[in-house]
Amino acid sequence: MPAQIEVQGVGKEYPMPGGSVYALSDVSLTLEAGEFVSIVGSSGSGKSTFLYLLGFMIRPTSGTYRFHGQPVQDLSDVEQARLRGKEIGFVFQSFHLIPQLNVVKNVMLGARYLANGDARAQERTARTLLERVGLSHRLRHRPFELSNGEMQRVAVARALLGNPSLILADEPTGNLDENTGNEIFNLLAALNREGKTVVVVTHNRAIAERTPRTITLKNGRVSA
Amino acid sequence: MKIVKFWIEAFQNLLLHKTRSFLAMLGVVFGVSSVICMLSISEVARRDVVTRIERMGLRNIILDSVKPQRVRKREEERSTSSWTASYGITQKDLEILKDNLPSVEAVLPMRLILRDVSTTFQNSDASVVATTSEYGEIMEHGIREGRFLCPVDEGQADSICVLGHDTARLLFPLSDSIGEIVKIGGDPFTVVGVLEQKGQTGTQGALSNPDHAAYIPYSTALARFGTRQVRSGQGVWESTEVEVNRAVLRVSDVGHLGPVAQASLNLMESRHRLKDVEATIPHALLKEHQLAERIFMWVMGSIASLSLLVGGIGIMNIMLANVAERRQEIGVRRALGATRSEIVKLFLGESTLLGGLGGLLGLGMGVLIALVVGTLAQWNVAFQPVAFPLGFGVSVVVALLFGTLPAFRAARLDPVLALRAE
Ligand SMILES: Nc1ncnc2c1ncn2[C@@H]1O[C@H](COP(=O)(O)OP(=O)(O)O)[C@@H](O)[C@H]1O
Ligand SMILES: [Mg+2]
Numbered sequence: 346m347p348a349q350i351e352v353q354g355v356g357k358e359y360p361m362p363g364g365s366v367y368a369l370s371d372v373s374l375t376l377e378a379g380e381f382v383s384i385v386g387s388s389g390s391g392k393s394t395f396l397y398l399l400g401f402m403i404r405p406t407s408g409t410y411r412f413h414g415q416p417v418q419d420l421s422d423v424e425q426a427r428l429r430g431k432e433i434g435f436v437f438q439s440f441h442l443i444p445q446l447n448v449v450k451n452v453m454l455g456a457r458y459l460a461n462g463d464a465r466a467q468e469r470t471a472r473t474l475l476e477r478v479g480l481s482h483r484l485r486h487r488p489f490e491l492s493n494g495e496m497q498r499v500a501v502a503r504a505l506l507g508n509p510s511l512i513l514a515d516e517p518t519g520n521l522d523e524n525t526g527n528e529i530f531n532l533l534a535a536l537n538r539e540g541k542t543v544v545v546v547t548h549n550r551a552i553a554e555r556t557p558r559t560i561t562l563k564n565g566r567v568s569a
Numbered sequence: 570m571k572i573v574k575f576w577i578e579a580f581q582n583l584l585l586h587k588t589r590s591f592l593a594m595l596g597v598v599f600g601v602s603s604v605i606c607m608l609s610i611s612e613v614a615r616r617d618v619v620t621r622i623e624r625m626g627l628r629n630i631i632l633d634s635v636k637p638q639r640v641r642k643r644e645e646e647r648s649t650s651s652w653t654a655s656y657g658i659t660q661k662d663l664e665i666l667k668d669n670l671p672s673v674e675a676v677l678p679m680r681l682i683l684r685d686v687s688t689t690f691q692n693s694d695a696s697v698v699a700t701t702s703e704y705g706e707i708m709e710h711g712i713r714e715g716r717f718l719c720p721v722d723e724g725q726a727d728s729i730c731v732l733g734h735d736t737a738r739l740l741f742p743l744s745d746s747i748g749e750i751v752k753i754g755g756d757p758f759t760v761v762g763v764l765e766q767k768g769q770t771g772t773q774g775a776l777s778n779p780d781h782a783a784y785i786p787y788s789t790a791l792a793r794f795g796t797r798q799v800r801s802g803q804g805v806w807e808s809t810e811v812e813v814n815r816a817v818l819r820v821s822d823v824g825h826l827g828p829v830a831q832a833s834l835n836l837m838e839s840r841h842r843l844k845d846v847e848a849t850i851p852h853a854l855l856k857e858h859q860l861a862e863r864i865f866m867w868v869m870g871s872i873a874s875l876s877l878l879v880g881g882i883g884i885m886n887i888m889l890a891n892v893a894e895r896r897q898e899i900g901v902r903r904a905l906g907a908t909r910s911e912i913v914k915l916f917l918g919e920s921t922l923l924g925g926l927g928g929l930l931g932l933g934m935g936v937l938i939a940l941v942v943g944t945l946a947q948w949n950v951a952f953q954p955v956a957f958p959l960g961f962g963v964s965v966v967v968a969l970l971f972g973t974l975p976a977f978r979a980a981r982l983d984p985v986l987a988l989r990a991e
Contacts, residue, residue, distance in 0.1 A: 397985050402904065423908045430906020437988060441901045445585040454898075455905030457578075464574065507906070 347414030349511065349542055350376040350399060355408030357394055357565075368394040369405070369565040376544070378510065381537040383553040384546045386562035392546045393515050395562065399544060400433045400513045401425040430458045434504030436514035436533075440496045442488040442503075448475060449484050452503045459507045467506065474502040478532060494525030501532055512536060514545040518552060530555065579918040586891070590923060593887035596880025597927030597967065598934060601960040604873040605935025608956045610942060616951060618858055621771035624779075625851035626709055630818040630830045631772065634658050634811050637843040644807070653797055655810035656845040658837070663816055665840070666833050670818075672825040673833075677707045677817040681775050682790050683798045684754030686783045688740050695736040696775040696782045697753055699790030705764075707819050710779055715747045715762030718786050726792040728785075730758040734766040735780040751783065756793055758785060771854065776815055826850050877963060880927065881971035888920045888975035892982075899979050900987030909980040916976035917969065924968020928961040935960070 357369040368391045376382060384392050397403045398410070401417055410417040412428070420428065442451045452471040456464065475481055478498040488496055497517060504512060514533060518526030530545075530552055537543045545556065553559045561568050583590040625631060634657025644654050663676045682697035704710065705717045717731055730751060737746045737760075750757045767779045776782075800807045820829050830848045837846040892899070899912060907915075936952070943950035 393985075393989075400904065402985050423910075426903070426906050426908040426911075429904070435901075435904040437901075441897045441988060443898050443901075454901065455907075457574075458902070458906035458908075458911065503905070 347411065348375045349378040349380075349413055350374070351409075351411040351414075352399075353409045353411075355398065355405040355410060357391075357398065357403060358406040367565050369398070371408070372562075372565070372567055373408075374560065374567065376542060378542055379537070379540050380558060381534065381543045381556045382545070382558045382560060383556040384544065384560050384562060385548070385550070385553045390562040391565040392562055394565075396513050396515050396544065396546050399511070400435060401429050426458075427460075430455065430507055431460065432510050434507070434509035434512045436497070436500050436504050436512065436517045438516040438519040440488070440493075440500045440520070442496055442499055444488050447485050447487050448480060448491075448499050451488065451499055452506055454503060455506055470506060471502070474505050475499070478502050492525070493521055494528060497521060497525075497529050498532065501529070505536075510541060512541055512543045512545075514543070516546050516548060518547065518549060526552070575914075575918060576922065579915075579922045582915075582919055583922060589887055589890070593884050593923050594880075594927035594930065596876060596883040597924055597964045598880075598931040600873055600876035600880045600967075601928050601931025601964050602933075602935035602938060603876060604869075604960050604963075605932060605952075605956050606939045606942070607869045607873070609935075609939045609950050609952045610948070615862060618771070619855065621769055622851050622855045622858065624709075624767060624770040625772060625849070625854075626707065626817070626819070627852045627855065628820055628823060628826070629707065629851060630820060630826060630833065631849040631851070632658060632816040632818065632833060632837070633772075633847045633849070634814050635845055635847050636809075637845045639843060640845075653808040653810050656841075656843060657811040658813040658816050658846055660812050662837060662840060663813065666816070666818065666836060669836060670829055670832055672821050672829050673818045674821050675703055675707055675819040677701060677703050677819070678787055678813045679704075679776060679815040679817065680787065680790060680812065681814045682754070682785070682794055683800050684794065685752075686736065686740070687752050688749070691740050693736060693739050695733065695739075696778075697790075698776065698782050698784050699787045700784055701787050704784065707817050708779065710767050711765040713763050713765045714745070715760070717762050717764075718784060722786045723788045726786065726788040728756065728758045728789060728793070729761045731762040731764060731784040732760055733764050733778075733780040733782040733784070735778075736783055737763040753783065753785065754794065758783075771851065772849065823852055826852050877967050880924075880964070881967040884920050884923050884927075884968050885971040885974060887923070888916060888972055889978070891919070892916060892975050892979040895979075896982060896987040899982050900984040903984035904988065912980040912982075913976045916979050917972050920968045920972025920975065921965055922968075924964045924966075924972075925961070927968070928964030931964065932957055932960055 352372055352374045355369060355372045356367060359366040359368060372395065384395065386392050394403060398405055404418060417425065443454065449468065449471050452474060453467060456467045472484065475484060478501055480495060480498055483491060483495060488499070491499065512533065517529050517533070521529060526549070533543050533545060547553055636654065637656055640654045640656055643652070660678065663678055667673055667676050678700060680699040682699055684697050686693050686695045686697060700718070701723060702718045702720050705712060713734070722729055730753065732740070732746060740746065740751060741749060746760045746763055749760050751760060770777055770779065796812060797808060797810045818829065818833065820826055827850065830850050834846060834848050838844065902912065939950050
C-alpha cells in the first residue's frame with residue numbers, strides 16, 4: 346500500500362525578469378493517510394506554494410509527486426481537476442465565500458464539479474455538514490451577516506462537500522482571534538480523527554505544537 | 570435536466586447584478602428591435618409600392634400626353650378667349666406606333682372624358698375613361714359581373730358603359746347595376762358590366778384609380794362628346810383637344826421594353842412640334858425600386874450590425890468586469906475541482922443568456938414599436954416571420970462571440986494568484 350503523498354525532490358521555479366525565484370527547492374516528503382501535519386516557516390518560505398502543489402493547483406518544475414502511488418505530473422489538467430474535486434478540500438485564510446450567495450449555496454458551490462451530481466442529495470449533505478460545524482441556524486444567511494469564525498466554518502463545510510480524503514488549510518486561523526482559531530483547529534482535529542489527512546499551514550507556534558507532526562520550511566527547503 | 574439547471578444557475582448569477590446585466594443587454598435590445606422594426610415597416614412600404622407598380626402591367630409601356638409648357642403659358646395669357654389647347658397623342662400616332670414597332674403586340678388608347686357620372690339619386694366624381702375592348706387584357710383587369718366593352722360596341726358607337734368596382738358600389742349600393750342606366754354628361758348609358766376591384770396603380774392623376782371610373786367605348790365618346798372638351802366655371806374657361814390621354818403599349822418581350830419606349834418617344838417627337846409625351850416603364854420602375862430596396866437593406870443591415878456590434882461590446886465589457894470582480898470565486902471553483910473549460914462554460918453561459926434575453930426583449934420591443942408606428946402612420950405592419958429567429962439567433966451568436974474573450978480570460982487566470990489573500 347503506497348503512502349497517500351510521496352513527494353520526491355520537488356522544486357518550483359518562477360522565472361522572473363530579474364532572475365528566477367525558487368519558491369520550493371528539492372523538497373522530499375511522505376505523508377501517510379490519516380496524518381495530521383502542520384507546516385510552519387517565515388513569510389515567503391514557500392508554505393502556500395507547497396500546499397497548492399499538494400492540491401494539484403501548482404505543477405512542480407522538477408521532482409515527482411505521487412498521490413496514492415499515482416504520479417500526479419502525468420495527469421492532464423482535467424484529470425488533476427477531477428482528482429482534486431474528489432480527494433481534496435481547501436480551506437483558506439480569508440475564507441473566499443461568495444458574498445451574494447447564502448450559506449447553503451456557498452457550501453454547494455462545488456456541487457456541479459462532483460461526479461455524483463444528484464442535487465437533492467448534495468443539498469442534504471450540505472445541511473448535514475453545516476449542522477456538523479454548528480451553523481444549522483444560519484442556513485439562509487449571507488456571509489456578511491456572519492462572524493469571521495462562522496465564515497470559516499462555512500468554508501470548512503464547503504471543503505467537505507465532496508467528502509475529500511485530504512484537507513489542505515492555508516493559515517485557516519490567520520484572520521481569527523485566539524478562541525475562534527482554536528475552535529477551527531479543533532474542527533480540523535476532529536476531521537483528522539475521522540480518518541482524513543489534514544495539512545495545515547500556520548504561523549501560530551501554539552497550533553503547530555498541537556499537531557503530531559510539524560514540517561518547517563525555510564527558503565523553499567525543508568529544514569530539519 | 571442538467572441543461573436546465575445550467576441555465577437557471579447562469580440566470581441566478583445574472584440576477585446577482587441586476588442593473589449591470591440589464592445595462593449589458595441594452596445594446597442588443599436596441600439592435601434587435603431596430604432590425605425587427607425596419608424589416609416589418611419597410612416590408613409594408615415595399616409591398617405597397619411593388620403592387621402599385623405591378624398593377625400597371627410589367628410588360629407595358631405607358632405613354633402619357635402632357636401639356637407642354639408653352640401651351641400652358643398661352644392658356645394663362647388668353648384665359649377668356651376661345652383658344653383651344655391642342656396637344657398629345659393622336660389616334661394616327663397609335664397606328665404609326667403599331668405599324669413601325671413590331672415588338673408592340675397591342676396598343677390601348679385611354680381618353681379621359683371630362684363629364685360627370687350620375688344616377689337620378691346619386692352623383693359621383695368617377696373618371697370617365699374612353700377605351701377599347703382590349704383594356705381588360707392589357708391592364709390585367711378582370712370583369713366581375715356582366716361583360717366588358719366588345720368590338721361590336723365600338724363599331725356601333727353604342728351608349729353602354731362598364732363601371733369600376735367603387736363606382737358601381739357608390740351608384741348602386743343596394744341593387745345589381747347591370748342593365749341600369751347611368752347618366753354621363755347628361756346622356757343615358759346602359760351598364761353592361763362591373764369590373765373586379767383592382768386597387769390604386771402607381772401612376773398619377775385621374776387614371777390612377779381604375780376602381781373609381783366608368784369605361785365607355787372610344788368610338789362612342791368621339792361621337793357623343795367630340796374631340797374638343799371644355800371645362801368652365803369659377804372664372805376659368807379651359808378648352809382642350811387631346812385625342813388620347815394615355816396609350817398603353819403591350820410589348821412581346823420584357824427585354825424590348827427599354828428600346829421600344831425610346832423608339833416610340835422618338836417617333837412622337839418627330840411627329841409633334843412640342844414635347845408633349847412622356848413614357849413610363851413599370852418594369853423599369855420595379856427594377857429601380859428593387860435596387861433602392863437593396864441599398865436600403867444594406868444600409869439597414871449596417872445599422873443593425875453596428876448596433877449589435879455595440880451590443881456585443883457592451884456584453885464583453887460587463888463580462889470582463891464580472892470576471893475581474895469574481896477572481897476569488899474563479900479560484901475557489903478551481904480549488905473545488907472545476908476545469909478550465911468549466912470556467913469557460915460558466916461565463917460563456919452567462920453572456921449567452923444575456924444575449925438571448927436581450928434578443929427576446931429586443932423582439933418584443935421591435936414588435937411594439939412597429940405596431941405603434943404602424944398605428945400612428947396607418948400602415949398595415951407586415952412582420953416577416955424570418956426576422957424573429959434571425960434576430961434572436963444573431964443576438965445569441967453575438968453574445969457568444971463577444972463572451973469568448975472574458976470567458977477565456979477567466980479560464981486562464983492563475984487560481985493560486987486569484988486566491989492569494991490581499
Ligand atoms: N506566482 C508567483 N510568481 C512569482 N513568485 C512567486 C509566485 N508565487 C509565489 N512566489 C514566490 O515564492 C515564494 C514563496 O511564496 P509562498 O509560497 O506564498 O510563501 P509563504 O506562503 O510561505 O508566505 C515567495 O518569495 C513568493 O514571492
Ligand atoms: Mg502563504
